[in-house]
Amino acid sequence: MNKNIIRNFSYLSILQVGNYVIPLITIPYLIKTIGVEKYGLVMVAQSSMIYLSNLVDYGFGLTGVREISIFRNSPQKLSLVFTEILMTKSFLLIVGIIFTVILILVYPKFSDQSLLLISSFLIVIGNSFIPIYFFQGLEKMQLITALNLFSKIFFTLLIFVFIKSKNEYILVNLLQGIGALISGIIGIIIAIKFYSIKIISNKIIRRVKYRLVKNWNISLSSISISFYMNSNGLVLGYFANEEITGLYMISEKLIFLIRQLLTIFSQAVFAHICVIQDDLKEVFKFSKTVYLPFLIFVFFLFLLMFLLSDIVSQLLIQNSNTELRTYIKLFSIVPLIVCLNIPFNLLLLARNMKKTYSMILVSSVFFYLIIVLIFTKYFNVYGTIISTILTEAFVTVSMILVVYKINHSKWNFTI
Numbered sequence: 001m002n003k004n005i006i007r008n009f010s011y012l013s014i015l016q017v018g019n020y021v022i023p024l025i026t027i028p029y030l031i032k033t034i035g036v037e038k039y040g041l042v043m044v045a046q047s048s049m050i051y052l053s054n055l056v057d058y059g060f061g062l063t064g065v066r067e068i069s070i071f072r073n074s075p076q077k078l079s080l081v082f083t084e085i086l087m088t089k090s091f092l093l094i095v096g097i098i099f100t101v102i103l104i105l106v107y108p109k110f111s112d113q114s115l116l117l118i119s120s121f122l123i124v125i126g127n128s129f130i131p132i133y134f135f136q137g138l139e140k141m142q143l144i145t146a147l148n149l150f151s152k153i154f155f156t157l158l159i160f161v162f163i164k165s166k167n168e169y170i171l172v173n174l175l176q177g178i179g180a181l182i183s184g185i186i187g188i189i190i191a192i193k194f195y196s197i198k199i200i201s202n203k204i205i206r207r208v209k210y211r212l213v214k215n216w217n218i219s220l221s222s223i224s225i226s227f228y229m230n231s232n233g234l235v236l237g238y239f240a241n242e243e244i245t246g247l248y249m250i251s252e253k254l255i256f257l258i259r260q261l262l263t264i265f266s267q268a269v270f271a272h273i274c275v276i277q278d279d280l281k282e283v284f285k286f287s288k289t290v291y292l293p294f295l296i297f298v299f300f301l302f303l304l305m306f307l308l309s310d311i312v313s314q315l316l317i318q319n320s321n322t323e324l325r326t327y328i329k330l331f332s333i334v335p336l337i338v339c340l341n342i343p344f345n346l347l348l349l350a351r352n353m354k355k356t357y358s359m360i361l362v363s364s365v366f367f368y369l370i371i372v373l374i375f376t377k378y379f380n381v382y383g384t385i386i387s388t389i390l391t392e393a394f395v396t397v398s399m400i401l402v403v404y405k406i407n408h409s410k411w412n413f414t415i
Contacts, residue, residue: 022152023257024315026159027250030172031317038169040246043253044233045116046173049123052099054226056092056128058211059218060085062270062349068137069271075196082134082191083200088211089128096124107234120173126151126180131187134195136267143190147183155179217354224361228368228391229256235376236384244323248381250316251327258301258335262342265294270346277350283343291343298339305332323381330385334392341396344403360398367394 031039064085071077100121104114130151135143158175162168191197200207232252237245269290276282305312309328313321348357368391375383 022156023253026156027253027316028318029159030163031250033163034166034169034172036246036250036317037242038166038246040233040237040242040249041113041116042169042172043249044237044245045110045113045120046123046176047230047233047249048100048103048110048117049120049173051223051226051230052096052121052124053127054222054230055099055219056089056096056124057222058088058092059215059222060089060133061222063215063218064133065137065267065270066274068134069139069274072138078134078195079198079200082131082197084207084211085133086129086131086188086199087204088208088215091208091212093125093128097121108238116170116173119170120177122174122177123180124177126177126182126184129184129188130180131184131191134191135187137271138195139271141268143187147187150186151179151183154182217358218349221354221358221361224358224365227365228372228388231368232372232384232388235372236381239376240380244381247321247324248327248384251324251331254305254312254316254328255331255334258305259338261301262298262335262339266342266346270349273343273346274350277347283347287343295339298336302332302336305329327381327385330382330389334389337389337392337396341399344396344399347403348399356402360395360402363398364391364395367391 027039030042034042064081067081068078071081100117104110104117110117130147132144132147135141135147155176155178158178159172162171162175192199233245233249236248240248269286272286273283276286306329309325309332310320312328313319313324317324345357368387371390372384372387375387377383379386
């Protein structure tokens with residue numbers, strides 16, 4: 001196995017431990033302190049901010065990594081890419097503010113919780129300034145790990161210091177945003193000080209326009225993924241009461257943590273896939289030695305989550321809740337479905353097939369919208385979960401079929 005993949009995945013696995021342990025500490029505390037209903041409101045607002053964070057990221061988590069990895073030995077090129085991405089994100093933050101105002105005006109629950117949504121926007125600001133793409137492109141995963149762990153640990157400490165009653169639920173997302181913002185500032189300082197990055201101030205408007213046009217297809221794909229991953233709370237919140245929405249958001253948060261493991265794996269191997277993309281022998285070798293063991297690992301995670309849902313429920317809300325157990329069991333299949341599309345997903349990106357990639361994901365949004373509104377209206381929370389499962393299956397099958405069609409004459413190796 002490639003040493004860089006092992007090293008990168010090791011650092012990112014350390015990060016994943018933090019991603020698991022910290023929420024297992026904060027979720028029970030928050031539910032006990034602010035209650036399931038308020039926790040649901042906080043998580044729905046947080047989902048909206050994650051969606052906006054993906055809008056502001058504008059696909060740079062993929063294209064930025066690719067460019068930084070290509071120009072890693074050219075300080076001038078690195079500075080140019082870094083500046084363009086930073087300025088484009090700053091412009092998109094303004095768009096995000098406008099979107100937040102519209103959300104407050106048109107969504108009933110957020111009209112009543114405008115202060116919660118406004119305070120939550122700091123999450124978007126913080127996430128937009130953390131230069132994860134930069135350190136990932138340089139394969140400095142230890143810095144990504146350090147920045148993210150610092151953000152989460154700092155946020156956790158703030159939670160225990162400031163959240164003492166139900167009325168302080170408005171502060172939860174604000175505190176998370178503060179942690180992310182401080183990490184972002186530290187990341188930018190490290191990039192400038194230790195990697196000779198210079199902010200290039202000339203022709204900024206032209207550079208931002210160039211990035212907006214260049215990244216449109218990948219951005220559309222990222223926004224599409226974010227849309228069907230983070231809209232469930234909004235849709236369910238429209239049809240269901242706050243308690244049901246709160247229990248659903250707890251289960252979704254748990255599954256999102258597992259999905260983060262898939263994201264980390266993809267980040268760790270993406271640079272390697274870019275190198276071997278045209279050599280199908282190497283692709284199959286990678287599938288056998290790296291991807292297949294990971295897929296088996298995810299399958300066992302699925303079994304554990306399904307079988308231990310009762311214990312998980314007790315850990316999260318201090319009692320065995322039948323509804324929460326059922327939600328967790330149904331949701332546990334989602335990471336496994338997503339894991340099945342990882343090599344096909346990465347091959348499309350490595351080959352720079354932006355239009356094809358975007359077409360699949362945009363189609364999935366339309367598919368999701370058609371079924372989620374109908375299913376949630378008639379089957380409530382179960383309809384929302386089933387819609388998510390079917391949408392992820394749609395994406396996975398579509399990517400497998402597209403990659404197979406492109407390479408059908410070359411698939412003459414066995415895994």
